[in-house]
Amino acid sequence: MKFSDIVGQNHLKNHLINSVQVGRIPHAQLFIGPEGSGTLAMALAYAQYLICNNKGNDNEGGLAACNLKFDHLQHPDLHFVYPVATNDSVKSNPVSDDFLATWIDFLKENKYPSINDWYEAIDVQKKQGNISVHEAANILRKLSLKSFEGGYKVMIVWMAEKMNTEASNKLLKLLEEPTEKTVFILIAEDEKAILQTILSRCQVLHFNALNEQEIIQSLIEMEACDEVDAHSIAKQAQGNYNKALKLRYNVEDEYPFDEWFVTWVRAAFKANKNAKVVSDLVKWSDEIAAIGREKQKLFLNHCMELFRQALLLNYSTPELVYMQPKVESFKLENFAPFVNENNILEIFQEIEDAIYHIERNGNAKIILTDLSIKLTRLIHKK
Numbered sequence: 001m002k003f004s005d006i007v008g009q010n011h012l013k014n015h016l017i018n019s020v021q022v023g024r025i026p027h028a029q030l031f032i033g034p035e036g037s038g039t040l041a042m043a044l045a046y047a048q049y050l051i052c053n054n055k056g057n058d059n060e061g062g063l064a065a066c067n068l069k070f071d072h073l074q075h076p077d078l079h080f081v082y083p084v085a086t087n088d089s090v091k092s093n094p095v096s097d098d099f100l101a102t103w104i105d106f107l108k109e110n111k112y113p114s115i116n117d118w119y120e121a122i123d124v125q126k127k128q129g130n131i132s133v134h135e136a137a138n139i140l141r142k143l144s145l146k147s148f149e150g151g152y153k154v155m156i157v158w159m160a161e162k163m164n165t166e167a168s169n170k171l172l173k174l175l176e177e178p179t180e181k182t183v184f185i186l187i188a189e190d191e192k193a194i195l196q197t198i199l200s201r202c203q204v205l206h207f208n209a210l211n212e213q214e215i216i217q218s219l220i221e222m223e224a225c226d227e228v229d230a231h232s233i234a235k236q237a238q239g240n241y242n243k244a245l246k247l248r249y250n251v252e253d254e255y256p257f258d259e260w261f262v263t264w265v266r267a268a269f270k271a272n273k274n275a276k277v278v279s280d281l282v283k284w285s286d287e288i289a290a291i292g293r294e295k296q297k298l299f300l301n302h303c304m305e306l307f308r309q310a311l312l313l314n315y316s317t318p319e320l321v322y323m324q325p326k327v328e329s330f331k332l333e334n335f336a337p338f339v340n341e342n343n344i345l346e347i348f349q350e351i352e353d354a355i356y357h358i359e360r361n362g363n364a365k366i367i368l369t370d371l372s373i374k375l376t377r378l379i380h381k382k
Contacts, residue, residue, distance in 0.1 A: 001044040001070070001111065004058050007241050008214035009038050012205055016046045025050065025152075026203040028175045028184040032075040033207025034192045036240030038197070040158055042113040043185045044073075044206070047154040050183065052075050057250025075106050076148035079155045081139060083115065083129030083162040087122060093134045112242040115159055116294050126292030128359070136170035136330065143174065148234040161193035168195045175201040211285050215347045223248050235322045253293060258325040260288065263336065264303070268375040278373070283352040285368035296364060297355050303353050305331070310339040315327045350361070350374050 003013045019025055019270060031039040048054065052066035060067070069075040080103060084094040095102070099122050106121045108111065119129060148154050157163070163171075175184060175198065188194055188200060215234040218241070219225035224245055225233070237244035265282055271277040288296060305323065312320045313336035324332050339347070354371045358364055 001041060002060070003049070006038050006041045006045060007218040009207060010266045012042060012207065012347035013045075013240070015199050015205070016042070017049065020046075020050055023378065028186070028202045028366065030186045030188065030194070030199065030202035031207060032188055032204060034114050034209050035114050035238065036190055036242035036244070037207040038236070039187045039207050040107075040156075040240065042155050043158075043187055044070075044107075044111065047078055047156060047183075047185065050152050051149070051154060053151065063149070073107055078152045079139075079142050079153070080158065081131055081135055081155065082158040083119065083131055084135075085119075085124040085127040085129040087124050093132070095132070095135045095308050097137050097138065107216055110242065110245060112245065114242055115162075116220070116298055117242070119294055122200060126295075128293050128301065129162060130360075131157070131160070131167050133170055134165040136163075136167040139171065140174060142177055147181060148171060152183055153179075154185060155182045157184065157186045158183045160188045160198070161190045163194075163198075165195065167185045168198055172197055172201070178342060181323050186369050210237075210241055211239065215241060216240075219244060220249060228360065238322075255291060255299070256342055257299050258306075258327050260284070260299060261306055262325055262327045262330045265332050265370065265375070265379065268372060268379050269338070271373075271376040272380050278376075280373040281376075282369055284373055285365055288368050293358050293361075293364065296358050296368075300351050300355050300358075304348060307339055307344065307347055308352075310336040314339055338379050340382075343378045346381075347375070347378050350378070 003017070004015065016259055031043060033039045048070040049062075052062035052070065054060055054062035066075065070078070072082060080100070081096050082099075082103060084090075084099055086094050090098045102122055106118060111119070115129075119127070143153060143155060145308065178184065184202070186194075186198070190294060191199070191204075193330060211229075212234040216227075216230045217238055219230040219233060220227060223245070229248075233244050233247045236247055243366070264281075267284060268275055268282040288299065291299075307326060309321050310332055312318070313333055321332070350371055354367050357367050
């Protein structure tokens with residue numbers, strides 16, 4: 001992975017390259033950034049630069065054989081950890097090594113992936129993966145071995161916020177006192193979900209969402225995208241290059257998020273004056289509860305974005321609106337008057353609370369039904 005292949009984040013590229021050139025290499029770094037900001041791509045480029053003794057700003061000029069191994073993501077001194085869960089092939093105590101071949105193929109397809117993309121790849125969409133204490137034991141074992149090429153060993157922990165407490169505690173001493181020439185790169189989207197004891201042992205680098213111009217330029221130069229389409233995609237992507245790539249190649253979600261949203265708000269609107277419609281909301285909650293927790297969280301975030309778009313329309317800023325539900329007979333402009341300054345914050349808070357409780361394995365049917373009943377009141381708030 002070359003630094004030049006990474007979209008934007010130039011100040012972080014320069015910082016990491018300079019840290020290697022001057023010999024100030026932190027033994028533990030934490031890359032924090034939203035989905036599609038390039039944290040994983042940057043970790044791969046940095047690991048290659050470090051292990052292969054590359055020079056300059058484009059990750060070249062070092063050990064040719066080493067760089068070739070990195071091209072195939074199979075260097076013996078590069079290790080990966082990522083959230084996993086049981087599936088039809090792995091019945092108990094899953095660890096990253098059980099899914100390594102799938103992970104390598106997954107990364108070759110897209111180095112800006114989302115956690116849900118990964119869960120789909122290993123067929124655990126209806127479960128929440130984690131990084132368990134069994135994984136921590138594997139990490140300790142791998143890093144106790146000598147480097148294959150006598151240089152650095154790099155352990156990339158993707159979605160580090162998925163480490164459970166037991167695993168985090170087991171890694172604390174290794175993070176504080178690593179073996180010689182061992183570098184940890186932890187990657188996370190939610191800094192608050194990481195134990196303070198882990199944070200205190202890492203140098204933290206914050207990645208910003210990409211700006212529209214960076215996405216436009218990359219789509220045109222690297223994805224052969226038409227300039228007009230690139231501008232449209234960049235606006236919709238909202239700083240997320242993973243989303244931009246899906247839009248570029250028309251990768252559609254298998255679930256009808258827009259239809260579910262429209263069904264939900266229509267039923268909530270009617271239920272305020274017709275108690276019989278509450279049964280429709282219960283039926284809707286049962287349907288969403290069946291799709292799995294990660295998809296539920298994605299859907300609720302999608303709902304928040306549609307409420308935000310409606311608010312922008314209500315306050316006469318259509319130039320900022322970049323999405324419309326793809327449902328016939330539903331126009332966001334007609335819905336917009338029911339989203340205003342008196343209810344938007346409460347709606348967001350209720351949805352965020354629902355996401356929080358779903359993440360913590362609450363009963364999805366109860367959570368979604370409760371959210372729906374609250375929406376019947378909020379949507380009519382003047």
